[in-house]
Amino acid sequence: VRCVVQIVVLAACLLCAGCGPLDRGELSRGVETLSAVAAESQLVADGVAQDRTRATYTRVHARTLAEDAAHEAEKLADASVAPGIERQRDRAVAIAQRLDDTIGTMETHPGDERAGVQVHKELTGIADDLDQLGQRLVQRL
Amino acid sequence: VKVVLRIALGIIAAIGGFVDIGDVVFNTQAGAQFGYELLWAVPIGVVGITVYAEMSGRVAAVTRRPVFDVIRTRLGLPTGLVVLVASLFVNVLTLSAEIGGVALVLQLFFDAPFTLFALLGALGMVTIIWFTPFEGLERLFGYLGLALFVFVAAALHEHPDWHSVGGGFVPEAKSSTLYWYFVVGLIAAALMPYEVYFYSSGAVEERWTPNDLLVNRLNAVVGYGIGGLLSLGLMVAAAQMFAPAGVVPDHLGTVPLLAQIPYGEAGLVLALLGMLFAIGGAAVDASFAAAYSIAQFAGWEWGKYRRPSGAPRFTLAWLVFFALDLGILMTGIDPLELTEYSVVLSVVALPLTYIPVLLIARDRTFMGEHANGPVARVLGWLYMVILVVVAVAAIPLLLATNAGGG
Numbered sequence: 001v002r003c004v005v006q007i008v009v010l011a012a013c014l015l016c017a018g019c020g021p022l023d024r025g026e027l028s029r030g031v032e033t034l035s036a037v038a039a040e041s042q043l044v045a046d047g048v049a050q051d052r053t054r055a056t057y058t059r060v061h062a063r064t065l066a067e068d069a070a071h072e073a074e075k076l077a078d079a080s081v082a083p084g085i086e087r088q089r090d091r092a093v094a095i096a097q098r099l100d101d102t103i104g105t106m107e108t109h110p111g112d113e114r115a116g117v118q119v120h121k122e123l124t125g126i127a128d129d130l131d132q133l134g135q136r137l138v139q140r141l
Numbered sequence: 142v143k144v145v146l147r148i149a150l151g152i153i154a155a156i157g158g159f160v161d162i163g164d165v166v167f168n169t170q171a172g173a174q175f176g177y178e179l180l181w182a183v184p185i186g187v188v189g190i191t192v193y194a195e196m197s198g199r200v201a202a203v204t205r206r207p208v209f210d211v212i213r214t215r216l217g218l219p220t221g222l223v224v225l226v227a228s229l230f231v232n233v234l235t236l237s238a239e240i241g242g243v244a245l246v247l248q249l250f251f252d253a254p255f256t257l258f259a260l261l262g263a264l265g266m267v268t269i270i271w272f273t274p275f276e277g278l279e280r281l282f283g284y285l286g287l288a289l290f291v292f293v294a295a296a297l298h299e300h301p302d303w304h305s306v307g308g309g310f311v312p313e314a315k316s317s318t319l320y321w322y323f324v325v326g327l328i329a330a331a332l333m334p335y336e337v338y339f340y341s342s343g344a345v346e347e348r349w350t351p352n353d354l355l356v357n358r359l360n361a362v363v364g365y366g367i368g369g370l371l372s373l374g375l376m377v378a379a380a381q382m383f384a385p386a387g388v389v390p391d392h393l394g395t396v397p398l399l400a401q402i403p404y405g406e407a408g409l410v411l412a413l414l415g416m417l418f419a420i421g422g423a424a425v426d427a428s429f430a431a432a433y434s435i436a437q438f439a440g441w442e443w444g445k446y447r448r449p450s451g452a453p454r455f456t457l458a459w460l461v462f463f464a465l466d467l468g469i470l471m472t473g474i475d476p477l478e479l480t481e482y483s484v485v486l487s488v489v490a491l492p493l494t495y496i497p498v499l500l501i502a503r504d505r506t507f508m509g510e511h512a513n514g515p516v517a518r519v520l521g522w523l524y525m526v527i528l529v530v531v532a533v534a535a536i537p538l539l540l541a542t543n544a545g546g547g
Binding site: 061 | 394410
């Protein structure tokens with residue numbers, strides 16, 4: 001019986017391990033995820049800008065990437081945060097929403113080369129913002 | 142031409158088994174996250190599956206007994222039943238993932254709801270399997286899956302740093318659990334048990350005899366060699382194009398970018414076609430492997446070379462597996478997550494699958510002059526040790542890395 005109780009307590013501890021408020025490290029990982037989405041979206045936008053891709057592929061894949069950005073934004077917005085990183089969390093949410101909207105433009109105009117150029121430019125700016133935010137979070141870790 | 146056509150079994154087994162949805166994603170992720178550092182894990186998997194596929198094909202050609210027949214004979218009914226249940230569980234996960242992969246690729250081609258393409262994809266594959274003879278299936282999926290070579294061409298096109306590529310073939314001892322999770326995943330993905338169930342049963346389907354042992358050896362070496370080359374191509378291309386950009390390929394749709402970047406729309410279409418047929422081939426492999434296992438264990442009539450009325454329970458089995466797996470997909474589960482779990486969980490069944498093959502392949506009372514020689518014997522036991530180590534490490538690594546999620 002004692003052994004079973006120990007296993008149950010251990011399992012409960014493991015389950016609760018990720019249930020606390022969002023800390024700096026987790027926020028940093030969220031920003032990394034957004035950076036990866038932005039980087040991939042830039043590759044997709046590059047294909048659109050140079051007319052080197054298929055519209056259907058762009059539309060479907062852009063939808064998936066936009067969902068990833070939206071999902072990360074919701075996840076960060078819903079989490080309670082550890083003291084001292086509220087501003088960074090809000091900044092990450094705002095960038096994630098911008099990312100979602102920008103990728104959404106490709107979903108709407110998957111065959112428009114000019115839109116591709118514009119989206120690529122905006123994504124470069126978003127990637128820079130994420131990079132800066134990520135560096136600030138890592139420096140204070 | 143005849144020889145090329147006769148090695149189709151190895152090619153479909155390799156394309157379907159080696160470069161299925163799991164491998165496409167695992168190799169691309171490994172290259173994107175670790176650059177060339179994990180290249181060494183690919184040849185370990187290739188040599189392992191080549192050794193055991195050759196052995197299982199040889200056993201089938203000499204004794205006319207496929208792997209599951211051998212498992213039951215060698216391990217006895219109770220242990221055989223455990224292996225059967227474990228392998229069916231993994232096969233069900235694998236087949237769901239492959240049907241899901243086919244649906245995802247069709248979605249990237251035509252943009253319609255995933256569930257619709259899952260249904261159409263499964264119906265399409267059932268129709269093709271029903272009306273096409275075994276050899277036709279091998280050739281259709283095996284040869285069209287070779288369009289995946291566009292990834293090898295893409296890797297070469299981007300002029301890899303050959304010094305770094307060479308360095309990637311030297312194993313490194315790292316403390317990162319994610320690194321070891323990928324090592325286990327890459328080796329396990331190469332040695333998925335359904336590959337040898339399909340391969341050895343295919344040898345019986347094609348009525349191999351001891352006269353076909355050279356064809357068997359060519360099938361194993363060329364087929365899995367091609368599979369390994371494709372895996373390396375994906376990893377090197379991802380190391381060149383995704384790693385510097387910071388892309389983390391979590392979606393099947395990310396992979397074709399590797400061909401689109403150097404070759405534009407033509408590369409994209411070739412990549413999607415190759416993925417469609419490779420993953421479709423894996424679905425055929427997995428569905429047949431499940432039906433072969435259960436039919437051989439239960440002693441039913443089996444074989445695609447028979448008409449459905451000649452092997453009704455076998456035919457019903459693969460149809461039921463397709464229906465069951467379609468049902469699983471309709472719950473909305475992510476095919477890529479399914480793949481990761483099926484690959485890592487299959488590792489636990491690996492030693493139980495391969496030990497009976499090894500034991501019977503070395504047994505002169507069964508195999509006569511065709512029993513394992515010194516090279517096969519040494520490699521067979523060496524890989525058995527590797528399989529046991531990998532099997533012990535798989536589940537802790539799966540939990541420690543949150544299934545590769547870090």
